[in-house]
Amino acid sequence: xxxxxxxxxxxxxxxxxxxxxxxxxxxxxxxxxxxxxxxxxxxxxxxxxxxxxxxxxxxxxxxxxxxxxxxxxxxxxxxxxxxxxxxxxxxxxxxxxxxxxxxxxxxxxxxxxxxxxxxxxxxxxxxxxxxxxxxxxxxxxxxxxxxxxxxxxxxxxxxxxxxxxxxxxxxxxxxxxxxxxxxxxxxxxxxxxxxxxxxxxxxxxxxxxxxxxxxxxxxxxxxxxxxxxxxxxxxxxxxxxxxxxxxxxxxxxxxxxxxxxxxxxxxxxxxxxxxxxxxxxxxxxxxxx
Amino acid sequence: xxxxxxxxxxxxxxxxxxxxxxxxxxxxxxxxxxxxxxxxxxxxxxxxxxxxxxxxxxxxxxxxxxxxxxxxxxxxxxxxxxxxxxxxxxxxxxxxxxxxxxxxxxxxxxxxxxxxxxxxxxxxxxxxxxxxxxxxxxxxxxxxxxxxxxxxxxxxxxxxxxxxxxxxxxxxxxxxxxxxxxxxxxxxxxxxxxxxxxxxxxxxxxxxxxxxxxxxxxxxxxxxxxxxxxxxxxxxxxxxxxxxxxxxxxxxxxxxxxxxxxxxxxxxxxxxxxxxxxxxxxxxxxxxxxxxxxxxxxxxxxxxxxxxxxxxxxxxxxxxxxxxxxxxxxxxxxxxxxxxxxxxxxxxxxxxxx
Numbered sequence: 001x002x003x004x005x006x007x008x009x010x011x012x013x014x015x016x017x018x019x020x021x022x023x024x025x026x027x028x029x030x031x032x033x034x035x036x037x038x039x040x041x042x043x044x045x046x047x048x049x050x051x052x053x054x055x056x057x058x059x060x061x062x063x064x065x066x067x068x069x070x071x072x073x074x075x076x077x078x079x080x081x082x083x084x085x086x087x088x089x090x091x092x093x094x095x096x097x098x099x100x101x102x103x104x105x106x107x108x109x110x111x112x113x114x115x116x117x118x119x120x121x122x123x124x125x126x127x128x129x130x131x132x133x134x135x136x137x138x139x140x141x142x143x144x145x146x147x148x149x150x151x152x153x154x155x156x157x158x159x160x161x162x163x164x165x166x167x168x169x170x171x172x173x174x175x176x177x178x179x180x181x182x183x184x185x186x187x188x189x190x191x192x193x194x195x196x197x198x199x200x201x202x203x204x205x206x207x208x209x210x211x212x213x214x215x216x217x218x219x220x221x222x223x224x225x226x227x228x229x230x231x232x233x234x235x236x237x238x239x240x241x242x243x244x245x246x247x248x249x250x251x252x253x254x255x256x257x258x259x260x261x262x263x264x265x266x267x268x269x270x271x272x273x274x275x276x277x278x279x280x281x282x283x284x285x286x287x288x289x
Numbered sequence: 290x291x292x293x294x295x296x297x298x299x300x301x302x303x304x305x306x307x308x309x310x311x312x313x314x315x316x317x318x319x320x321x322x323x324x325x326x327x328x329x330x331x332x333x334x335x336x337x338x339x340x341x342x343x344x345x346x347x348x349x350x351x352x353x354x355x356x357x358x359x360x361x362x363x364x365x366x367x368x369x370x371x372x373x374x375x376x377x378x379x380x381x382x383x384x385x386x387x388x389x390x391x392x393x394x395x396x397x398x399x400x401x402x403x404x405x406x407x408x409x410x411x412x413x414x415x416x417x418x419x420x421x422x423x424x425x426x427x428x429x430x431x432x433x434x435x436x437x438x439x440x441x442x443x444x445x446x447x448x449x450x451x452x453x454x455x456x457x458x459x460x461x462x463x464x465x466x467x468x469x470x471x472x473x474x475x476x477x478x479x480x481x482x483x484x485x486x487x488x489x490x491x492x493x494x495x496x497x498x499x500x501x502x503x504x505x506x507x508x509x510x511x512x513x514x515x516x517x518x519x520x521x522x523x524x525x526x527x528x529x530x531x532x533x534x535x536x537x538x539x540x541x542x543x544x545x546x547x548x549x550x551x552x553x554x555x556x557x558x559x560x561x562x563x564x565x566x567x568x569x570x571x572x573x574x575x576x577x578x579x580x581x582x583x584x585x586x587x588x589x590x591x592x593x594x595x596x597x598x599x600x601x602x603x604x605x606x607x608x609x610x611x612x613x614x615x616x617x618x619x620x621x622x623x624x625x626x627x628x629x630x631x632x633x634x635x636x637x638x639x640x641x642x643x
Contacts, residue, residue: 043528044521044524047518047523047524047527047528048518048527052527052528053528056528061528061529062525062528062529062530062533063530132620135627136620136623136624136626136627137623137635138627138630138633138634138635139634139635139636140634140636141632141634159613174521177575177578177582177585178575178577178578178579178582179577181578181579181581181582181584181585182579182581184581185581185584186581186582186583186584186585186586187584187585187586187596187599189582189585190585190586190589190599191599191602193520193521194599194602194603194606195602195606198603198606198607198609198610199606199609201610202606202609202610202613202614205610205614206613206614206617209614209617209618209621210614210617210618210621213621213624218624218628219628
């Protein structure tokens with residue numbers, strides 16, 4: 001099995017591993033499904049608007065768009081199920097089995113292991129949020145030093161996670177209303193409609209405003225972040241968002257002498273020029289290149 | 290006048306008459322009284338005694354595709370006997386018009402419809418024949434109906450809107466007059482479905498049932514059509530789905546006249562507690578539905594009195610949406626601002642190593 005290159009050096013620039021091919025494909029399917037679901041769902045929610053008719057017509061109108069919506073929903077639910085299996089398998093093979101062999105498995109160790117997963121929210125996230133507000137309110141010039149996954153990314157991960165459960169379950173109830181109401185009262189369809197529609201609006205706005213701002217539209221990454229395609233993040237963005245993890249990885253990969261100082265981000269040029277001149281010694285350059 | 294000139298004029302008149310008789314008719318409306326002589330002019334209008342502008346123009350092309358195209362003008366306006374005429378009286382839909390109903394060979398009248406309406410929830414009289422409160426609010430024919438247009442269907446291979454030329458060809462095997470063929474085809478295929486699509490029907494009901502003043506004084510839930518519009522049925526109707534159930538599909542017992550609509554408290558009503566399960570489980574709708582499915586509230590509103598649980602459930606999602614997005618958008622705003630002044634700090638602190 002090929003070992004993943006954690007730091008890839010290309011044309012003198014370092015790129016840090018973020019997502020495997022499998023994860024990128026999962027993300028691409030997720031993104032495609034979400035866009036299709038939003039485009040075929042929002043005209044129904046906002047059926048009274050002038051644009052709804054035109055947008056719906058693009059997907060075949062009332063006879064075809066609901067079918068496309070349901071197909072995309074099925075793909076998304078299958079992806080969710082696959083992702084759960086993928087998560088369990090990855091944690092089992094990569095962490096639980098080695099732990100079992102090394103120290104033996106107990107409930108406490110298992111819980112601790114699960115809580116230590118890089119995407120699990122923790123107290124550092126609270127501290128980072130507090131530090132971010134200090135930075136945004138001009139109380140400090142230092143950005144929070146993010147870990148492997150920042151609180152923003154954890155939010156980006158867990159929001160759709162919750163969203164798929166709520167939207168998927170409510171969508172399934174509405175689709176299979178005759179089956180669902182064999183056991184459940186008919187009014188559950190009303191609740192399913194509210195949950196499906198409102199949660200979908202929240203998810204869409206969250207993804208298209210918050211997520212896209214952070215990964216595509218902020219001045220640091222505009223016009224488009226490429227980590228979701230390449231799987232790697234540039235050193236500049238790594239320092240800006242994940243400085244704590246950056247130092248950890250640099251040391252782990254033997255680049256401790258090339259660690260750059262933190263910067264304010266925003267696509268400023270200071271990181272690109274100053275540190276190369278001030279920090280890198282001539283002996284280190286061939287290694288980078 | 291010389292004899293030759295006289296003969297010429299008589300012959301010319303004869304030709305003109307022959308031409309008028311034989312010329313293919315472009316219209317088949319029954320304007321025997323020649324009313325369109327004046328009413329064909331766009332802009333023909335007058336201000337009535339109440340100061341209301343009345344448009345008197347008749348678009349012949351549109352009128353010809355209406356269900357009343359074959360009814361003579363004086364069929365609905367019998368008070369008009371001479372031209373120019375006095376202001377016409379209001380049309381009474383219950384009079385006998387000049388159409389002969391083919392099955393009974395009697396002059397046609399909508400009187401039977403009025404009988405149905407009398408027994409319905411829309412009658413201004415109660416079961417004892419006494420006027421209900423605010424009888425003027427109850428609909429008469431013209432509150433719901435105008436002169437509906439034909440909406441023919443084509444059955445050639447698929448159910449398509451429009452006239453099937455192939456089917457017309459089959460009609461011509463036995464019937465010779467194109468006027469008759471078009472009229473009959475239009476009539477039959479239009480009546481196989483409703484003359485209005487679900488959206489139009491909902492809009493028609495909304496004139497009263499979304500009127501908060503009317504609803505309040507008749508102790509009815511407000512915005513019945515608005516709430517229908519928020520259900521999948523209503524949304525699909527907005528997108529002009531013809532298959533989707535409209536007000537009449539659920540509120541009228543299958544096979545009965547739509548004019549015989551009963552109030553939901555009436556045990557005979559299609560939407561009474563004991564019957565509505567059967568309406569949902571209609572073979573054309575949700576055949577496998579149990580009576581439980583009929584507990585679905587089609588007219589659900591964001592209303593604390595209607596359902597506190599549903600109300601607070603909706604409030605939870607509104608709060609969740611606002612509570613999630615507003616802080617995040619605030620962060621985005623601050624982030625944009627911070628990026629404009631990356632090196633600005635309000636409170637300078639000495640660094641530890643200094």
